[in-house]
Amino acid sequence: MTSTGARPTTPTLDEVAVLAGVSRATVSRVINDSPRVSPSARDAVQAAVAQLRYVPNRMARSLVTRRTDTIALVLSETNTQIFSDPFFARIVRGVTAALADTDLTVVLLAARDGREQEKAGRYVRQGHVDGVILMSMHHDDVLPAVLADASVPLVLFGRPLDGGTFSYVDADNTGGAAMAARHLVEQGRRRIGTVTGPQDMNAGIDRFAGFRTALADAGLPLPAERCAKGDFTEAGGARATARLLEQAPDLDAVFVASDPMAVGALRVLAESGRRVPDDVAVVGFDDAPVAAESDPPLTTVAQPLTEMTQELTDLLRRQIEGSREVETRICDTHLVRRASA
C-alpha cells in the first residue's frame, strides 16, 4: 500500500498491446471496431482495455484522422434574455437528440459579444470541432463569414437575412403565418390584429409578411393600429398585447408571432378587463405546450422541431463528409388546434 502521491499515468495503446500480447495496430483495430480481427485477439485486447481502464487519447487520434467527432452549436446572440429563451433550449434538445445515437458529441458555445464570438471562432478554427451549427438571428454576425472562410462545415438555423451563401434550415414562416391568418378568417374573424416579431430578423419579417398577405388576399384590412411590435420575449409579448388592446379594442382575433410572446399575450388577455379577441393563433415549435387550455382558444402554427433538427444535423454531416454544396431546407408547418376552455 505504498501510496505515493504519484499521479497515475494514463495507460496508452502500447501498454494495452503489451498486456494483450498483440501489436498496437491490433489494439487500434479493436478500438475502432475493425472486422479484421480474430475473436481471440479481440477478447485479449478487450480484457486488457478493461483491466487497464484504457481510454483512447482523442488528441492523438484526431491528429491523424483529422476528425474530432464533435460539433459545435454556437449560440451567437447578444441578448442575454434570449439565451434563456425556451426557444434555444428546444433547439439544443432537438440537436442533441438527433445526435443521440451517433458518436458525435455536441458542445455549446455561448457567443454573446464580440469577444466571445471571436473566441468561439478561434476555437472552431483551431480544429476542435468537425462542423458548426450556428444560431444567430442577426445580420451583422460575422461568424458565418469567418467560419466559411476557414472552410469549416457550417449550417445555420434560420434563414440568414443575406441568404444564398450558406446552408440553412428554417420553418416555412411565411406559409405558416398565412395559414394562421386564413384559419382565423375561416373562423369568421374580420378584425384581426397581430403581435409581430422584430422586423430586423427574418423570422419576424416573414411571419408578418405571410400574415399581411393572407389578410389582403381575403380582402381584409390591416390598419396600423392592429399591429404591435414585440421582440419574441414573453415580457415583450405582454407589452405589445396591452398596447394592441389599447389601440384597437374591437379586435376579434390576434396572431402572435412567437411562442414565448404568446405566454405574455395570453396573460394580458386573461387579465384584461376589456373585451378580448375571440381567437388567437401563435407560431411555435410542435412540442411546445404553449397553453394546454386557454381562453380565448388557441391555434398553433406548429414548426416540426424534430424534423428541423434532424435536417440540421443531416445537412451538417453531409458537409462534413465533404459536400461543398449549399443546401437549404424549408420545413412545413401545420396547424394545431388546442382545446378551448
Add this chain to the structure above:
Amino acid sequence: MTSTGARPTTPTLDEVAVLAGVSRATVSRVINDSPRVSPSARDAVQAAVAQLRYVPNRMARSLVTRRTDTIALVLSETNTQIFSDPFFARIVRGVTAALADTDLTVVLLAARDGREQEKAGRYVRQGHVDGVILMSMHHDDVLPAVLADASVPLVLFGRPLDGGTFSYVDADNTGGAAMAARHLVEQGRRRIGTVTGPQDMNAGIDRFAGFRTALADAGLPLPAERCAKGDFTEAGGARATARLLEQAPDLDAVFVASDPMAVGALRVLAESGRRVPDDVAVVGFDDAPVAAESDPPLTTVAQPLTEMTQELTDLLRRQIEGSREVETRICDTHLVRRASA
C-alpha cells in the same frame, strides 16, 4: 487563376518556418510568446503567420502539452424546463465572463439523461477539456464520481448532498434565508409563511432550514399551513403561492426560496383578490432584477453572481494547476431592498 477544387491545405508550422527563414522551434517560440526570440526573427515569423493565415493545430499541441485550454461547464439536469431557467443562463454568463480575458474557452455540455451524461463523461475523460464545472442539483448524479475517478479536475456549483469529497462553491443559503426571516420580523411581521424549494436539493433544504431556525429564534411559530413546497420554477412558485394564500389567508409576509418562483409568486399575489402579504423576501442572484417595482414590496437575499463564478473558475484553475486539495467556498449574501410600489 487555376481554381481546382483542391481543398486548401491548412498551413503548418513548417511552412511558416520556411517562409520566415527560421526553424520550426523558433516559430513555436513566437507562437507561444517566448521571450527568447530576437525581434527580427519574431517579425519575420509574424509576417509569415499573417501571410499564410496560419492557425496552430490544437490537437497537435495538446498531444504534447497535455492541455486543451478548454473547460467544460456541464449542465447535468434531467428537467428540460430547468435548462432554460434564467438561473442556468446566469451561471453560464458568469463563468464565461470570469474567463473572458483568459485563454480558456468554455464549452457547455448538456447532459439531460443517462445517455447524455455518459456521453459527456466520455467526452471529458477522452481529454477534450482540462477541467469541469458541474451544475447538478441531484444527488443521484454519477458524473462527479466518474470524473473524480478519472482524476479530472472538478468543481461543483452548489454544495452536493453528500458533500465533503468534492470541491464546490455555494452561496450561504442558510445564512441568507435566516437574514431574510429576521428582516421580515424586524419589519414587524408576525405571521410569516414560505414558498420553499424542493427538499431533495441542498439549496431548498438549507433555505428552509435557515428560515425556520430564524423564526424559531424570534419566538415565532411556523405552522405547516404557512409552508408550501415549490420546485424552483416560475409555474411552481405560482401554484405554491396560490396554495399558501388558500391555507393561510392571514399571512403578513412570505419568504420565497428562489427568484424564478418569485416571478410566479408575485403574479399570483398581484392577481389575488384575497388579502395579500405586506412583505415578500426572495432569494436570487444579485444581478437579477426580480421585480424592479413590486407590490407588495420586495427584498432580495442577493447571491453574488460574479464572486461565485469567479471563485468557481479560480478553484478549478487551481485544481488544473495540480492542486489535489478539496476546497469549498461559501459566498456571503446580502439583503437588497427594492423600491416599493
Add this chain to the structure above:
DNA sequence: TTGAAAGCGCTAACAG
C-alpha cells in the same frame, strides 16, 4: 538566440 532531434499516442498503409 537558435536549430536539430526526439517524441506525444494514435492510425493507416503495406507487407507478410
Add this chain to the structure above:
DNA sequence: CTGTTAGCGCTTTCAA
C-alpha cells in the same frame, strides 16, 4: 488476420 513502419503538427530538451 497481424505486425512493421511511417508519420499527423507541435513542443521541448539539448547543444551549438
